[in-house]
Amino acid sequence: MRRDIVGSVVAIVVLTIGLGLVCPLVMTGVAQVAFKGQANGSQVERNGKVVGSSLIGQDFRKPVLDANGQPKMDKDGNPVLEADPAWFQSRPSQSGYSANVTFFSNLGPNQKDLADQVKANLDAYLALERPFTPGLAADRVPVDAVTSSASGVDPHISAANARIQANRIAAVRKVRLDRVLALVRQHTDGRALGVLGEPGVNVLELNLAVDNEFPLQ
Amino acid sequence: MTWQGWFQILIYVAVLTALTPLLGGYMARVYMGRRVVLQRVLGPVERGFYRAVRTDPAREQDWKQYGRTVLVFSTLFWLVLYAILRLQGALPFNPLRFGGAPWDVTFNTTSSFITNTNWQYYGGETTMSHFSQMAGLAVQNFISAAVGMAVLAAVIRGFARRETTKLGNFWVDLARSLLYILLPLSIIGTLLLVSQGVAQTFTGSVSLTTLHGFEQVLALGPVASQVAIKQLGTNGGGFFNVNSAFPFENATTFANFVELLFILLVPAAATYQYGRMIGRQGQGWALYIAMLLMLAIGVGNAYYQEAKATPALTAAGVHATADPGSTGGNLQDKEQRFGIANSALWSTATTDASNGSVNAAQEAYSGFGGMTPLVNMMTGEVIFGGVGSGLYGMLLLVLLTVFLAGLMVGRTPEYLGKKIQAREVKLVAIGTLYMPVVVLVAAALAVATPAGKKSIYDSGPQGFSEAVYAYTSQTNNNGSAFAGYTGFVQPNAPGNEGATGVPFADLIGGLCMLLGRFVPLLAALAVAGSLAAKRPVPAGPGTFRTDSPIFLVLLVGVVVIVAALSFLPALALGPIVQGLTNQLF
Numbered sequence: 001m002r003r004d005i006v007g008s009v010v011a012i013v014v015l016t017i018g019l020g021l022v023c024p025l026v027m028t029g030v031a032q033v034a035f036k037g038q039a040n041g042s043q044v045e046r047n048g049k050v051v052g053s054s055l056i057g058q059d060f061r062k063p064v065l066d067a068n069g070q071p072k073m074d075k076d077g078n079p080v081l082e083a084d085p086a087w088f089q090s091r092p093s094q095s096g097y098s099a100n101v102t103f104f105s106n107l108g109p110n111q112k113d114l115a116d117q118v119k120a121n122l123d124a125y126l127a128l129e130r131p132f133t134p135g136l137a138a139d140r141v142p143v144d145a146v147t148s149s150a151s152g153v154d155p156h157i158s159a160a161n162a163r164i165q166a167n168r169i170a171a172v173r174k175v176r177l178d179r180v181l182a183l184v185r186q187h188t189d190g191r192a193l194g195v196l197g198e199p200g201v202n203v204l205e206l207n208l209a210v211d212n213e214f215p216l217q
Numbered sequence: 218m219t220w221q222g223w224f225q226i227l228i229y230v231a232v233l234t235a236l237t238p239l240l241g242g243y244m245a246r247v248y249m250g251r252r253v254v255l256q257r258v259l260g261p262v263e264r265g266f267y268r269a270v271r272t273d274p275a276r277e278q279d280w281k282q283y284g285r286t287v288l289v290f291s292t293l294f295w296l297v298l299y300a301i302l303r304l305q306g307a308l309p310f311n312p313l314r315f316g317g318a319p320w321d322v323t324f325n326t327t328s329s330f331i332t333n334t335n336w337q338y339y340g341g342e343t344t345m346s347h348f349s350q351m352a353g354l355a356v357q358n359f360i361s362a363a364v365g366m367a368v369l370a371a372v373i374r375g376f377a378r379r380e381t382t383k384l385g386n387f388w389v390d391l392a393r394s395l396l397y398i399l400l401p402l403s404i405i406g407t408l409l410l411v412s413q414g415v416a417q418t419f420t421g422s423v424s425l426t427t428l429h430g431f432e433q434v435l436a437l438g439p440v441a442s443q444v445a446i447k448q449l450g451t452n453g454g455g456f457f458n459v460n461s462a463f464p465f466e467n468a469t470t471f472a473n474f475v476e477l478l479f480i481l482l483v484p485a486a487a488t489y490q491y492g493r494m495i496g497r498q499g500q501g502w503a504l505y506i507a508m509l510l511m512l513a514i515g516v517g518n519a520y521y522q523e524a525k526a527t528p529a530l531t532a533a534g535v536h537a538t539a540d541p542g543s544t545g546g547n548l549q550d551k552e553q554r555f556g557i558a559n560s561a562l563w564s565t566a567t568t569d570a571s572n573g574s575v576n577a578a579q580e581a582y583s584g585f586g587g588m589t590p591l592v593n594m595m596t597g598e599v600i601f602g603g604v605g606s607g608l609y610g611m612l613l614l615v616l617l618t619v620f621l622a623g624l625m626v627g628r629t630p631e632y633l634g635k636k637i638q639a640r641e642v643k644l645v646a647i648g649t650l651y652m653p654v655v656v657l658v659a660a661a662l663a664v665a666t667p668a669g670k671k672s673i674y675d676s677g678p679q680g681f682s683e684a685v686y687a688y689t690s691q692t693n694n695n696g697s698a699f700a701g702y703t704g705f706v707q708p709n710a711p712g713n714e715g716a717t718g719v720p721f722a723d724l725i726g727g728l729c730m731l732l733g734r735f736v737p738l739l740a741a742l743a744v745a746g747s748l749a750a751k752r753p754v755p756a757g758p759g760t761f762r763t764d765s766p767i768f769l770v771l772l773v774g775v776v777v778i779v780a781a782l783s784f785l786p787a788l789a790l791g792p793i794v795q796g797l798t799n800q801l802f
Contacts, residue, residue, distance in 0.1 A: 004289040007270035007388065012294055014269055015395075019359045020352030023400070027407050027442040031417035034408070039417040041435050041465060043425075050425045053435055055414050055464035058427045087429060091553065100422055100436035101343055101710045102459040104550050104578035106701035108679030109527035109587070112801040114549065118533035139536040142543035143526075144553050146535055150462035150577045156553040160542030189469075189554070196225060197470020198544050198556030207428055 044204065052204050057153040059097040060087040060207065083128050086172050086216055088157070088165050090203045091144055092121050095152035105148050121146040132168040140164075156200025159188060173214040183209050218524045219539050222558030226516055229477060229562060230509065233485055237505060240482065241489025247397045248370040248390065249494060259396045266392045277383035280746025283371050284739050286387040287364060291331055291735075294360065299327040301353040302345075311346035312421030313711060318344050321718035322705045328727035330354050332734035333361035333603055335447065335454030335573055335696040336726065338704035338718070342436040342457045343711035347419065354454060355443040359403075362450025362483075363394040365605025368738055369487060370394075370494075372609045375745025376633055377495040380752050384745055398483070399450060406445030409475050414468030415441040436711075440465055448479035451603040453573030453696040461563075461576040462552055470554050473576060477559070480566045480574070484601035487608045495633060499764035504611060507769050511600045511776070512569050515589045519561035522586030523547045528799045547586070550578035561586070564697075568593035571603035573696025580675070580683070580699040584795030590697060591686055591792060595780045597652050597737075598693045606694065606734075609741040613648045615763070616641060616744065618775045622761050622768075632763060634753030641744050648740030652692055653783035655732055659688040659725050660787065668721035674701030677802025682791035691726045692733040 031039040042054045052058055061081035063071040072080045083089045090097070094105040107114035122138060125145050130136045142160040157165075162184045170177040187206040190199050246253050256263070267274050278286065301308065302323045306316040317323065322338055329336040330353075341350065367390030374384050411417045416437045423435045440456045444466055447454055461467035467476055485505065492501020524546040526537035539545030544556040551560045560577040567574055568590035579590055593600060599611040616632060620642050623630030630637040663669035663684040672687070673680040683702040690697055704722035708715050762768060 001285070001289070003271065004286045005293070007272060007286070008290040008293045010269050010271075011266075011290065011388070011391075012297055014266065015360060016297070016352055016356050019395070019400075020356040024351045024355065024439045024442045027404070028417050028419060028439055030408070031411040031441065035411045035417075038414040038468075039411050039441075040420065041416050041418075041423060041437050042414045042468075043423065043435075046428070050423065051428045052425060052433065053464075055468055056433070056435060058429065058433065059431045060429045062429075084429065097431070097433065100434040102340065102457050102463055104459060104462075104580065104700050106550075106578060106580045106674060106699070107529070108580055108675045108677075108682070108699075108701075108795070108802075109529055109547070109583040110677065110795045110798070110800065110802050111529055111675055111679060114529040114581075115532040115801055118530060118535060118549070122533055122535060138534045141536065143530070143535055143537050143545055143548045144543065146533070147530070147547075147549040147551075150550045150552050150575075151459050151464060153464065154552050154554075155464060158543040158553060160540065163542060191221070192469060192471035192474065195221070195228065196474045197554050197559060200553040204428060211428070 044208070046208060054202065054205055055155055056099050057090040057093070057097060057155045058204050060084055060089050060203070083124070085128065085168055087207050088162065088169060088203050088210070091154045091157055092146065092148045093152040094148045097153055099153050102152055104150060118146050129164050129168060132171050133164050136164065155202055155204060156189065157203055159199060159201060162201040162206070169210060173210070173216065175214045180210065183213065218520060219558070222520060222556070225558055226520070226562055229474070232478060233481055236482060237485045238489050240486035241501070242493060244398060244486055244490040245493035247393050248490065253397050255397050255401060263392055263396055267388065270388050272386060272388040274386060274389045277386050279382040280375070280384055280742045283384050283387050284742045287368065287738070288735070291364065294357070295327055295331045298330060298353050298357060299323060302326060302349055305346045305349045308346065308348045310348035310351070310419070313346070315344055315346050316713045318705070318713050319716060319718045321720045321723040325704060325723040325727040328730045329696065330357035330454065331361060332694050332730045333365055333450070333452060333571065333606065334691060334694040334730045335452045336691050336698065336730065337454055337696070338723065340458030340707070340710065341455055343707065344713055347421070347438050350443060350456060351439055355446060358443065358446040358450050358452040358454070359395060359399055362452065362604045363391050363399060365603055366394040366398070366483070367391045367605070368742060369605035369609050372612065372741050372745040373491055373494045375749040376612070378749045381749050382746065384742070384749060399446065402449055403442070403446040406449060406475065406479055407441045410441040410445055410472055413472035414464070415444060415472060416465045417441040437465065444476070445479070447574060448476045448572065449483060451480070451484065451570045451572040453567065455574060461574050462578070467576055470559070473555055473559055477563055477566060480570050480572045481601050483604045484570050484607045487605070491608060497633070497764070503764040503769060504608070504615070507772050508569070508600050510773060511596070512565060515569065515593055515600070516562050516565040519565050519586050519589040520558055522583050523557050523561050525583070527583045528801060531799065532801060547581065547583055550581035552577065564590050565593065567697055568695060569600040570607065571598040571693060571695045573690065575697055578700060579686070579697055580701055584792045584797070587682070588788065588792045588796070591689060591788070592780065594689045594693045594695050595784045596776050597649060597780070598695060599776060603694060606738065610737055613645045613737070613741060613744065614776055615772060616645045617649060618768070618772045619761065619763065620645070621775060622771055628759060631754065631760065634756060635748050635751045636754070640747055644740045644744045648737045648744070649779060651736050652733065655729055656688050656692045657783070657787065659692070659729050660685045662725065663688060663721070666721070672703045672719050672722040674703060678791050678794045679802065682795070685787050685791055687722070687726065688729055692729040694730060694733050
């Protein structure tokens with residue numbers, strides 16, 4: 001018993017220092033030298049200022065204004081937001097696109113609250129896109145556009161979703177649709193090695209490219 | 218479902234199967250004390266460790282001594298981890314200045330990481346300092362895994378040896394697991410993950426203004442080094458609250474494949490290691506095939522179910538058919554880059570192994586789709602299972618199968634030439650049946666008492682499923698969750714100010730994890746001790762072959778029937794109800 005206790009105490013100290021401090025310190029050192037951009041969160045700059053991470057989705061909504069031109073507040077005192085038609089929209093987020101306090105929606109498959117949320121997302125999507133995509137109906141809305149993601153900051157939307165939104169971007173920014181679609185193709189991440197995962201359009205990178213090439217007048 | 222989805226699942230199985238003999242053969246060498254390549258570099262470290270803990274590597278222990286060393290080591294480490302987590306406010310590497318979490322949550326978290334469970338009531342990025350993550354939790358990712366692997370090595374020796382009481386030296390098995398298996402693999406994993414964009418830095422966070430003018434804070438930290446070992450050691454505790462759904466923890470579809478592979482890599486290789494160490498490779502492959510068969514059923518079900526819309530999505534009017542531009546299916550609480558196939562594969566693999574990491578929210582799975590993870594855990598985590606613990610759990614079920622087969626034909630059961638007698642069968646019964654008892658009692662208390670009900674988030678049968686899932690996961694040392702189930706209330710996140718635990722959930726859960734770890738561990742060691750002492754008899758014409766297809770069918774049957782007899786009523790009240798109805802609650 002005594003032997004076990006002495007051995008354990010020594011082992012705990014040695015292993016905590018070795019595996020808990022030396023190992024992550026060395027790995028961080030190697031990572032910072034070999035993969036500097038990736039190790040620090042794949043930050044994206046614009047005009048010398050960091051505007052986000054290419055891996056983390058962002059909010060492209062705007063405050064809803066009331067009759068007096070003031071931002072409308074909900075009952076918790078937060079501004080009410082709606083999609084800004086000049087930008088590609090990310091997937092809905094349960095966490096307000098927070099990248100430092102993350103959580104799942106945690107609503108089960110038969111929850112009424114979930115059905116209500118998704119219905120509201122679907123109605124909003126149709127109201128936003130139908131003027132630019134005539135005849136758009138619920139059966140053509142891709143599922144990623146109306147469901148919240150797992151991380152709350154999903155950087156991608158599906159290709160089908162981007163194709164529908166491209167009609168709106170082309171109309172609002174007054175450019176030809178095929179030029180917007182070319183940018184969409186450029187910012188689509190394919191399957192890794194051609195087979196792994198699902199293709200997705202990176203919304204932040206796409207919006208950066210769109211705003212550079214077709215700035216708002 | 219798409220052919221690309223099925224193809225990816227096939228690729229996964231093919232790569233896993235190809236790596237199994239390579240890594241398994243190597244692991245066998247490590248535990249048989251043979252020379253391995255890395256010894257040239259790490260040999261002095263290994264010998265230095267033996268001197269430091271004052272052990273003679275040649276001196277072996279019997280099962281009681283081995284078990285005692287495991288218990289003493291784990292208990293003392295429990296105390297140290299508890300102290301680190303509670304005192305993190307006074308410790309270094311705390312850029313966001315987090316104080317300690319409440320005592321009951323910390324009891325749960327500490328028990329969780331010591332037992333290789335990694336159940337998390339806390340959210341990593343909002344409560345843990347970098348010191349707690351690295352020197353507290355990530356250390357346990359290594360240690361709890363290595364303890365499981367060491368015990369497995371000892372148990373296998375018990376099956377392989379004859380007429381001895383000695384099973385090995387715990388310190389030797391621990392050191393060799395760490396130095397020659399877990400550490401090198403985790404270094405490879407860390408580099409692969411960082412190259413894909415998984416963060417690895419000591420910066421706490423970066424504040425910025427987004428392209429559209431919102432404030433956003435990117436939480437960062439030494440993530441990759443922790444994630445590599447959390448996948449490899451079937452730990453599963455995420456750096457971030459949403460675990461491997463978060464891009465800084467699982468950046469790309471390639472990173473996702475690496476992390477998926479790491480979930481099952483070591484437990485799968487252990488089957489080959491077993492075959493090599495007992496000198497009958499066929500026995501190892503038989504277990505591998507039985508496990509793979511159950512994995513295939515699980516992932517097939519999960520993918521089929523999740524490719525459809527859930528009742529809530531249908532009620533909302535969503536069209537969930539897959540087409541070339543869209544994944545379709547139940548994408549609620551799932552990521553676009555992983556889609557349905559990789560989410561289904563992950564939730565199957567992570568609950569086959571007692572990993573418990575997730576890349577999508579388990580709670581949003583459909584009734585029947587969510588049964589894959591739940592039933593996987595209810596088998597006692599033996600479909601590959603935890604590193605070490607999975608295979609020794611499976612070996613107990615192998616003995617049970619042999620015993621039942623012996624009863625059917627009226628012969629004394631034997632396995633590997635050794636007679637299975639009353640003592641072994643009693644220990645097997647304890648090792649396999651304590652789990653359903655603990656799970657069902659805990660879940661019953663959780664849904665029937667006011668203190669227990671506080672933790673339930675969803676209404677209707679989903680709330681019941683949350684509680685059953687919580688105690689199944691914790692008792693089986695898995696760690697995945699229907700994460701609505703709450704044991705920690707944190708009004709001022711990020712940070713622990715004003716945070717409180719939910720005592721029932723935290724304490725009962727912690728107790729379940731401790732029992733779930735150490736009862737079968739000791740039972741398996743005791744069985745091994747008693748088998749080691751026996752003298753094998755040569756196989757005769759009446760010997761029941763344990764590497765034949767008939768045995769495989771019987772073994773899978775026993776695994777399924779033991780789980781079904783224990784849990785079918787509970788399943789009927791939760792996921793089965795939800796799977797059968799379109800009603801909303």
